[in-house]
Amino acid sequence: MPTGQDLEARFFLADLVGAEVRSPDEASPCRIVDFTLLLGEKYPRLSHIVVETAAGERHLARRDQFSRFASGALELMQSANSLPHLSDVPDSVLVRNIWDKQIVDTSDARVVRVNDLQIAEVKGELRLLGVDVGFRGLLRRLGFERFLCPLIERFSGPLKNEIIGWDIVESVPTNFTHLKLAVPSQKIRELHPADLADILDDLSVQEGLSLLKGLDTETAAETLAEAEAETQAQIIAEMPSERASDILEEMEPDEAVDILQDLEEDKAAEILSHMDAEEASDVRELLKHPENTAGGLMSMGFATIFEEFSVDEAFKHLRLMAVDLEIIYYLYVVAKNDRLLGVVSIRDLLVANPTSRVTEIMNDKLIFVTPDTPQEEVAALISKYDLLALPVLDEDGGMVGVVTIDDVIELLLDNMPRMWKRRALTS
Amino acid sequence: MPHRLLAFARARRRLLAILALVGPGLITATVDNDSGGIATYSLAGALYGFDLLWTLIPITILLIVTMEMSTRLGAATGQGLADLLRERFGVKVTFWMLLVVLLANYGTIISEFSGIASAIDICGSATGYPEFFAWLKYLIVPLLTCGIWKLITEYDYKKIEKFFLISIFFYFAYPISAYLAKPDWGSAIKALVVPTWRFDAGYFFTMIGVIGTTITPWMQFYLQSTLIEKGITLKDYDNAKWEVGLGCITTDVISFFIIVACAVTLNFTPGAPPVSSIEDIGKALIPLAGSYAGYLFALGLFNASLFGAAILPLSTSFAICEGMGWERGMNKTYDEAPWFYWIFASLLISGAAIVLIPGISFLYLGVMRVSQVAQGLILPPFLYFLVKLGDDRSLLGEYANPPWLSRLSWASVYILTIIDLILLGATIKELIVG
Numbered sequence: 001m002p003t004g005q006d007l008e009a010r011f012f013l014a015d016l017v018g019a020e021v022r023s024p025d026e027a028s029p030c031r032i033v034d035f036t037l038l039l040g041e042k043y044p045r046l047s048h049i050v051v052e053t054a055a056g057e058r059h060l061a062r063r064d065q066f067s068r069f070a071s072g073a074l075e076l077m078q079s080a081n082s083l084p085h086l087s088d089v090p091d092s093v094l095v096r097n098i099w100d101k102q103i104v105d106t107s108d109a110r111v112v113r114v115n116d117l118q119i120a121e122v123k124g125e126l127r128l129l130g131v132d133v134g135f136r137g138l139l140r141r142l143g144f145e146r147f148l149c150p151l152i153e154r155f156s157g158p159l160k161n162e163i164i165g166w167d168i169v170e171s172v173p174t175n176f177t178h179l180k181l182a183v184p185s186q187k188i189r190e191l192h193p194a195d196l197a198d199i200l201d202d203l204s205v206q207e208g209l210s211l212l213k214g215l216d217t218e219t220a221a222e223t224l225a226e227a228e229a230e231t232q233a234q235i236i237a238e239m240p241s242e243r244a245s246d247i248l249e250e251m252e253p254d255e256a257v258d259i260l261q262d263l264e265e266d267k268a269a270e271i272l273s274h275m276d277a278e279e280a281s282d283v284r285e286l287l288k289h290p291e292n293t294a295g296g297l298m299s300m301g302f303a304t305i306f307e308e309f310s311v312d313e314a315f316k317h318l319r320l321m322a323v324d325l326e327i328i329y330y331l332y333v334v335a336k337n338d339r340l341l342g343v344v345s346i347r348d349l350l351v352a353n354p355t356s357r358v359t360e361i362m363n364d365k366l367i368f369v370t371p372d373t374p375q376e377e378v379a380a381l382i383s384k385y386d387l388l389a390l391p392v393l394d395e396d397g398g399m400v401g402v403v404t405i406d407d408v409i410e411l412l413l414d415n416m417p418r419m420w421k422r423r424a425l426t427s
Numbered sequence: 428m429p430h431r432l433l434a435f436a437r438a439r440r441r442l443l444a445i446l447a448l449v450g451p452g453l454i455t456a457t458v459d460n461d462s463g464g465i466a467t468y469s470l471a472g473a474l475y476g477f478d479l480l481w482t483l484i485p486i487t488i489l490l491i492v493t494m495e496m497s498t499r500l501g502a503a504t505g506q507g508l509a510d511l512l513r514e515r516f517g518v519k520v521t522f523w524m525l526l527v528v529l530l531a532n533y534g535t536i537i538s539e540f541s542g543i544a545s546a547i548d549i550c551g552s553a554t555g556y557p558e559f560f561a562w563l564k565y566l567i568v569p570l571l572t573c574g575i576w577k578l579i580t581e582y583d584y585k586k587i588e589k590f591f592l593i594s595i596f597f598y599f600a601y602p603i604s605a606y607l608a609k610p611d612w613g614s615a616i617k618a619l620v621v622p623t624w625r626f627d628a629g630y631f632f633t634m635i636g637v638i639g640t641t642i643t644p645w646m647q648f649y650l651q652s653t654l655i656e657k658g659i660t661l662k663d664y665d666n667a668k669w670e671v672g673l674g675c676i677t678t679d680v681i682s683f684f685i686i687v688a689c690a691v692t693l694n695f696t697p698g699a700p701p702v703s704s705i706e707d708i709g710k711a712l713i714p715l716a717g718s719y720a721g722y723l724f725a726l727g728l729f730n731a732s733l734f735g736a737a738i739l740p741l742s743t744s745f746a747i748c749e750g751m752g753w754e755r756g757m758n759k760t761y762d763e764a765p766w767f768y769w770i771f772a773s774l775l776i777s778g779a780a781i782v783l784i785p786g787i788s789f790l791y792l793g794v795m796r797v798s799q800v801a802q803g804l805i806l807p808p809f810l811y812f813l814v815k816l817g818d819d820r821s822l823l824g825e826y827a828n829p830p831w832l833s834r835l836s837w838a839s840v841y842i843l844t845i846i847d848l849i850l851l852g853a854t855i856k857e858l859i860v861g
Contacts, residue, residue: 099517099518100513100514100517100518100521101514102510102514102752112752113513113751113752115518115752133752138518138751138752141518141519142518142519142522143519204504204505204506204655205505205658205660206504206505206660207505230658233658234658234660237658238660238662
């Protein structure tokens with residue numbers, strides 16, 4: 001925020017709107033009703049002050065046409081009637097339109113409603129400094145500030161303004177957005193997908209869709225993957241199937257499956273039909289298993305090595321495979337017939353002698369589940385043995401997938417006592 | 428596939444789709460017949476016989492029109508009603524509108540707890556131990572309040588809300604009771620179609636109560652937020668629309684039978700006692716349940732009131748926080764959404780506490796009645812804003828009200844305003860003339 005001597009005065013829009021303006025022509029009293037806004041700068045300039053005469057006509061005045069501009073003392077140098085009409089400047093963006101709209105506070109990743117706007121006079125120019133989202137701003141808008149604030153402050157201490165700088169807010173494309181700010185800008189794109197997901201959860205389906213529209217497919221997929229299950233299904237259901245399948249392709253197959261399982265069958269089938277063949281077959285495989293079993297949770301991307309490998313060979317092999325794998329916690333040692341023999345962690349590999357065989361360092365006391373193991377049991381095993389991932393084996397002992405800790409973390413949290421979880425999540 | 432089979436398959440699909448959406452509409456409509464509803468319809472029958480039956484048809488039409496409008500607004504914008512009010516009309520309009528809604532809803536919350544307390548009292552006099560049950564009230568009402576708090580804050584109450592639909596079965600008692608009381612169905616139907624006017628304040632008072640208990644602002648808020656929570660968008664709007672319409676008609680068919688049953692047993696029967704307490708209203712079920720009428724009535728009243736007592740504080744607090752831009756919802760913690768929990772808790776707890784003030788039980792029926800009249804009085808300004816939103820082309824595009832609907836809605840707003848003014852005029856006149 002601009003500070004120092006540059007800053008001459010600060011105002012709130014609610015205090016200025018309706019304020020009486022004196023002019024040399026005493027016969028034509030007028031009031032401030034609005035300001036026009038020039039978007040584009042960090043703190044946008046308020047190019048004109050809109051004044052309304054007693055006859056209801058709206059005129060535009062510049063700041064330098066005021067001889068005095070302070071709250072309670074506003075004075076025009078010329079008669080309001082000699083100023084240009086508001087309708088003479090088509091497409092002007094009026095500041096009052098920002099009142100009562102929803103905005104995204106990008107520093108806190110939350111959706112808030114604009115109660116009031118703060119305006120500053122900097123070097124003879126009026127600029128929009130920030131939005132007031134606090135309780136005091138609400139009282140000011142309602143006209144209660146003067147008599148309610150002293151009363152409340154007597155009981156609960158000073159009532160501060162809650163101002164968010166204009167440079168860190170982002171507009172939400174709402175149904176009423178005639179503000180031409182609705183371009184999802186850099187600020188939104190710079191947010192972490194997890195933060196974007198929080199915002200997404202707070203928005204309506206329509207608003208969420210337009211938020212995702214401004215993101216590239218990869219970010220959209222990461223964002224959606226972090227959102228609540230209900231939000232995921234509602235948003236994907238409303239998307240054109242091509243776009244939906246592009247986004248689901250970007251996700252881990254197990255995450256995509258979670259969403260598809262919440263959709264209506266027709267829609268899910270349509271999205272699948274648009275998906276890339278290889279990805280779709282992985283997803284179909286996972287769809288066979290019920291949602292709440294190891295089969296429904298597992299992902300099919302895991303690193304296998306063969307029993308005859310040396311540690312050195314295992315590293316070489318791993319480098320080749322790692323490109324396609326999102327998460328690698330363990331390497332799974334398999335026999336020629338695909339049967340799982342043991343597990344080697346990356347740490348085990350790093351500290352081992354490069355020439356020793358992987359079978360010498362692997363852990364062959366296998367802890368595993370089958371595709372139909374209930375998810376609670378999976379979570380319990382992971383938590384009991386402090387694992388990062390758990391192999392899923394078919395009846396012949398062959399690897400079909402792995403369940404990683406992030407697949408069950410929600411479940412582990414859900415099983416915490418409720419209040420404890422709340423505290424853990426909010427602190 | 429033969430053509431008929433195809434049509435059948437399509438009809439079955441549509442039916443399934445509608446059932447799957449059960450039911451914002453049906454549930455909202457069931458809450459509609461809460462303790463205030465039962466009291467108001469019963470009194471309408473007991474005091475004015477069939478004379479108010481004709482209002483049911485215009486009321487049903489208006490109910491469908493307003494509920495459909497909320498459904499459409501929710502489906503097209505994905506936003507709650509308070510959100511839309513705030514963005515379209517600004518903070519002042521929203522604040523004052525929500526304030527009157529809060530006051531009227533608070534009255535209705537007290538009336539729900541009155542219903543619960545009355546149900547206990549009725550059991551007391553039916554068993555012959557009124558003192559014991561009067562004391563029991565002080566145990567049951569606080570326990571229920573805690574139960575509601577726990578239910579709403581700790582569990583997903585949406586999962587069990589359909590449980591409350593069983594109260595619909597209680598309402599079936601009224602058609603049966605009405606049938607057994609052998610009313611003159613011909614004149615009932617005639618009274619339904621041909622308006623009867625009476626120019627006294629009590630008639631208008633009761634009429635506004637009937638309107639206010641059927642079409643209430645809080646139901647619109649509640650319906651729209653439920654639809655949004657379910658993620659209903661324009662694609663599902665057609666099905667949702669039918670479900671909501673079905674709910675509206677169900678609720679008013681029930682109202683019809685309540686009025687008829689009460690008219691026959693409490694108004695037309697010679698020597699019937701004047702209705703002075705909620706207990707007398709239960710006598711309308713005597714043709715069906717005989718000496719068990721009291722228990723049946725108490726059970727139905729209890730269930731209907733309990734649902735209202737749970738939902739009203741919640742939806743009122745939600746709407747206020749939505750309009751004021753405060754964090755809200757049960758998935759937020761107290762630290763995140765203090766206003767939401769404070770408003771919810773104060774409405775719930777003070778509503779329960781008021782009905783426990785010793786010696787206040789004679790007011791129960793009055794509260795049930797007056798709160799519904801209050802809902803009727805705030806209806807015209809509320810509808811004014813609702814219809815304006817529905818008319819807004821920049822908001823809804825092609826889903827804005829078609830011209831005929833817009834005209835019909837505005838006509839209703841004017842008529843309701845006139846009826847409200849007549850009541851105010853008549854009340855003032857009676858106060859002055861004495």
